[in-house]
Amino acid sequence: MSDSIKHECAVTMLRLRKRPEHYLCKYKTEFYGYQKLSLMLEKQHNRGQDGAGIAGVKLKQEPGCPAWQLEKSARKMPLAHLLERIGAQIETIKKDHPEQLGCYPLAGELLLGHLRYGTFGIQGEAACHPFIRESSCLNRTLLMAGNFNLTNTAEIFNSLLETGHHPSSRQDGALILHLIGHYLEQALMQQQQPDVTAVLKRAAESFDGAFTLCGIFGDGHAFALRDASGIRPAFYYVNDEAAVVASERPAIQTAFDLFPEQVQELPPGHALSIDRDGEVEIRLCLDPKPVRKCVFERIYFSRGNDAEIHQERKAMGRALVPNVLKNLDDGIENAFVSYIPNTAQICFHGMLEELMKMQLNKPLRFGQIAVKDAKFRTFISDAVAREDFSMHVYDVTYGLIRPGLDTLIVIDDSIVRGNTIHNAILPMLDRLSPKKIIVASAAPPICYPDCYGIDMGSLKELVAFEALADLLRSSGQTGFLEQQGVRARAALKGEAPLADPLRELYGAFSFDELVRAITDRLRPAGLKAELAVVFQTPESLRQCCPGHTGDWYFTGEYPTPGGYRVVNQALVNYLEHVNTRAY
Numbered sequence: 001m002s003d004s005i006k007h008e009c010a011v012t013m014l015r016l017r018k019r020p021e022h023y024l025c026k027y028k029t030e031f032y033g034y035q036k037l038s039l040m041l042e043k044q045h046n047r048g049q050d051g052a053g054i055a056g057v058k059l060k061q062e063p064g065c066p067a068w069q070l071e072k073s074a075r076k077m078p079l080a081h082l083l084e085r086i087g088a089q090i091e092t093i094k095k096d097h098p099e100q101l102g103c104y105p106l107a108g109e110l111l112l113g114h115l116r117y118g119t120f121g122i123q124g125e126a127a128c129h130p131f132i133r134e135s136s137c138l139n140r141t142l143l144m145a146g147n148f149n150l151t152n153t154a155e156i157f158n159s160l161l162e163t164g165h166h167p168s169s170r171q172d173g174a175l176i177l178h179l180i181g182h183y184l185e186q187a188l189m190q191q192q193q194p195d196v197t198a199v200l201k202r203a204a205e206s207f208d209g210a211f212t213l214c215g216i217f218g219d220g221h222a223f224a225l226r227d228a229s230g231i232r233p234a235f236y237y238v239n240d241e242a243a244v245v246a247s248e249r250p251a252i253q254t255a256f257d258l259f260p261e262q263v264q265e266l267p268p269g270h271a272l273s274i275d276r277d278g279e280v281e282i283r284l285c286l287d288p289k290p291v292r293k294c295v296f297e298r299i300y301f302s303r304g305n306d307a308e309i310h311q312e313r314k315a316m317g318r319a320l321v322p323n324v325l326k327n328l329d330d331g332i333e334n335a336f337v338s339y340i341p342n343t344a345q346i347c348f349h350g351m352l353e354e355l356m357k358m359q360l361n362k363p364l365r366f367g368q369i370a371v372k373d374a375k376f377r378t379f380i381s382d383a384v385a386r387e388d389f390s391m392h393v394y395d396v397t398y399g400l401i402r403p404g405l406d407t408l409i410v411i412d413d414s415i416v417r418g419n420t421i422h423n424a425i426l427p428m429l430d431r432l433s434p435k436k437i438i439v440a441s442a443a444p445p446i447c448y449p450d451c452y453g454i455d456m457g458s459l460k461e462l463v464a465f466e467a468l469a470d471l472l473r474s475s476g477q478t479g480f481l482e483q484q485g486v487r488a489r490a491a492l493k494g495e496a497p498l499a500d501p502l503r504e505l506y507g508a509f510s511f512d513e514l515v516r517a518i519t520d521r522l523r524p525a526g527l528k529a530e531l532a533v534v535f536q537t538p539e540s541l542r543q544c545c546p547g548h549t550g551d552w553y554f555t556g557e558y559p560t561p562g563g564y565r566v567v568n569q570a571l572v573n574y575l576e577h578v579n580t581r582a583y
Contacts (some may be wrong), residue, residue, distance in 0.1 A: 009115055010147065011245075012112070012214075012251070013222060013224060014112075014242060015111075015243045015274045016242055017243060018241055030107040033107075034056065034107065037112075037113050038054075040244070041079055042079065042083075044247060044248050048078070050117055050127075051078050051124075051127060052072070052082045052128065053073075053082070053114045053116075054072075055071075055143040056111050056112075061103065071085065074127070114145035116129060127171065129144070132144075133178075133180075137218075138218030139193075139219040139221075140184065141217060142181060149210055149211075150175075150207055150562075151563065151565065151566060153170060153175055156179060156206065163182060176211075180199065180203045197285050200271050204286060205287070209227070209562060210294070214245055223271055223273045225286075226266045228286040230550075234246075236264055236272055237256060248303060260306075266282070268289075269286035269287070270284055271283055293548040295541065295545050295549070295550050296553070298313065298548050299443050304346045316536060317346070317348055317351035317352075321351055330407060333362070335406060335408075337352060337355065337365070337366040338366065341372040344411050347413070371396070394425060396431065401432040401434050403433035403434075407437075408429060411441075413441070415463060415518070417462070418522050422522050426523070427527070430527050436531070437529045437530070440534040441534065441536060442536055443536055444554040445554070446464055447502065447506055448556045449462070450552070454553065457580075458574075458579060459570050465502075467514060467518040467521050469481070471509050489568075498568065501568055511537065519531060538555050
C-alpha cells in the first residue's frame with residue numbers, strides 16, 4: 001500500500017494440555033510452548049511494529065517462586081528485541097541454574113503473546129500488551145491482550161467510577177481489564193469458581209467496537225472472545241497436546257504443520273474457554289448481530305499466504321480489468337503492467353492472469369516498475385531532510401517503458417490520503433515518460449472515517465472526501481454540506497436520530513464524477529503524462545471477498561452505534577476546522 005496506515009494488532013494464546021514432562025520427553029525441551037508461541041508471533045510480525053509482549057503462567061508452581069512472568073519491548077524491531085532478551089535469560093538459567101529451568105514461567109503451560117500497531121495515544125512499554133491485573137490470589141490474577149478498538153471508552157470509564165473504581169488510565173485496554181476484573185470479583189463473591197464465559201458476557205455486552213480478546217489467569221483458566229459482528233479475526237486449533245488461538249490462520253498452520261481446513265474460525269460473539277485441566281469449550285457469549293467482518297483484512301492487513309485471502313486478492317485484480325481496458329487508448333500491445341510494492345503484488349497476479357486469458361497468447365509486457373527501499377527512512381534523522389527525501393523511498397526500473405508510446409498501468413491496494421501517490425509515486429513514474437499512467441486501486445474510494453482500528457478518524461485525511469468537497473464547491477452546493485453539519489450536531493446532542501450525514505452528500509454525484517474529482521486531486525503539478533485512476537466498486541469487492549461485508553469505510557454502513565457517532569463528529573470537526581480524530 002502506498003499510503004501508510006495503521007490498523008490491526010496480533011494476539012496469540014497457547015495452552016499446553018499435557019504435563020510438562022510429556023513435552024520434555026517427546027520434544028527434548030522445556031520450552032515447547034514458548035517456541036510455538038514465538039513462531040506464531042513471528043509469522044504475524046507484519047501486524048505489529050510498535051511493541052511486543054509475551055506472558056507465561058506456570059501451573060502448580062512451588063510457593064515462593066513466581067507463577068507468572070511478563071516481558072515487553074517497545075524498542076526498534078520490538079519482537080526481535082524481546083525474543084533476544086528472553087533467549088538470553090534462558091541461556092543464563094541453563095548455564096548457572098539448570099535445575100530451575102522447569103520452574104521458569106515462560107516454560108509454563110499458559111502463554112500469551114501480542115504485537116502492537118499503535119494508532120494514536122501513548123507509546124512505549126506501558127502501552128504494550130499483555131496488561132496485567134495482579135493479585136496474590138492466582139484466580140484473581142489476569143493477563144490480557146487483544147486486537148481491539150472501542151468507541152465508548154468514556155462511558156466505560158464513567159461506569160467504573162460509579163462502581164467505586166479509580167482507573168489509572170483511560171486506555172481502552174486498561175479499562176477492559178478493569179471491567180472484566182470488576183465482574184470477576186463479583187462472581188468470586190458468589191461462588192468459588194466462577195463461569196468465565198458469564199463474566200466475559202457481563203463485561204463485553206457494554207463494549208461498542210471491534211475486539212478479539214485473549215486472557216490467561218494465574219490459576220490456569222484461559223479464554224478468547226470475539227466481537228459479535230466478527231469485525232476482528234480469530235482462529236483456533238485444538239489437539240491432545242495444545243489449544244491455540246491466533247489472529248491469522250497461516251500462523252497456526254505453520255507452527256503446527258496443518259492444512260487450512262484443520263484451523264477453525266472462532267465464530268463471532270463466541271468465547272473459547274479453557275479450564276484448569278485443559279478442557280476446551282466454545283459457547284455463544286454475546287447476543288448475535290449481523291456479521292460484518294472487516295474487509296480491509298482481506299485487502300491489506302493479513303498476510304497473503306492464507307489460501308482464501310490469496311485467492312480473494314487475485315480476484316480483486318481480475319475485477320479491475322474491464323475498467324482498466326476502458327481507459328486504455330492504444331491497446332494492450334502499447335501497455336506495461338506493474339504494481340506498487342509490496343502487498344499489491346497478489347492483486348497484480350490476478351490482473352495478469354485475466355489479461356493473459358483475454359489476450360489469447362498475444363504478447364503482454366509486465367514487470368516490477370516501482371521498487372521500495374524499506375530501510376531508506378531509517379537513515380534520515382533530520383526532520384527537514386526526512387521530508388525532502390521521503391519521495392525517494394520509491395525508485396523505478398529503467399528501460400522498461402518506451403517513452404511517449406506506452407501506457408503504464410500500476411495497481412495499488414487502496415488510496416487513502418493520496419499523499420504518497422501525489423508527492424512521490426506519480427512524479428517518479430512520470431520520469432519514465434509514459435504516454436499515460438493508469439493507477440488502479442484494488443479497493444473502492446475510502447469515503448468514511450473508521451473507528452474500529454484503522455487510523456482514519458479525520459475527514460481531511462481522506463482524499464475521497466476532499467474530492468467530494470471540491471464537487472460541492474464547483475456545483476454551488478456548499479450549503480448542502482453546512483445543512484448536513486447542522487444535522488450532525490443535532491444527532492450528537494441526542495436531538496435527532498444517529499445516521500450517516502455523508503451518504504446524502506456522496507449521493508449527489510455519480511461514482512464516475514467522484515473518481516474524476518479524486519483524479520484531479522491526485523494529479524501533481526507538472527505531470528506530463530495523461531492520468532486516469534480506476535477504483536474497485538463496493539459491489540465488485542463484495543463479490544471478490546464473500547463473507548467479509550465489513551466495508552463501512554466505503555459505504556458508510558457502520559456495524560455499531562459508535563460508528564455513526566464518529567462519522568457525525570468527524571463532519572462537525574471538519575466544518576469547525578478541528579484537525580483531530582473524531583474518537
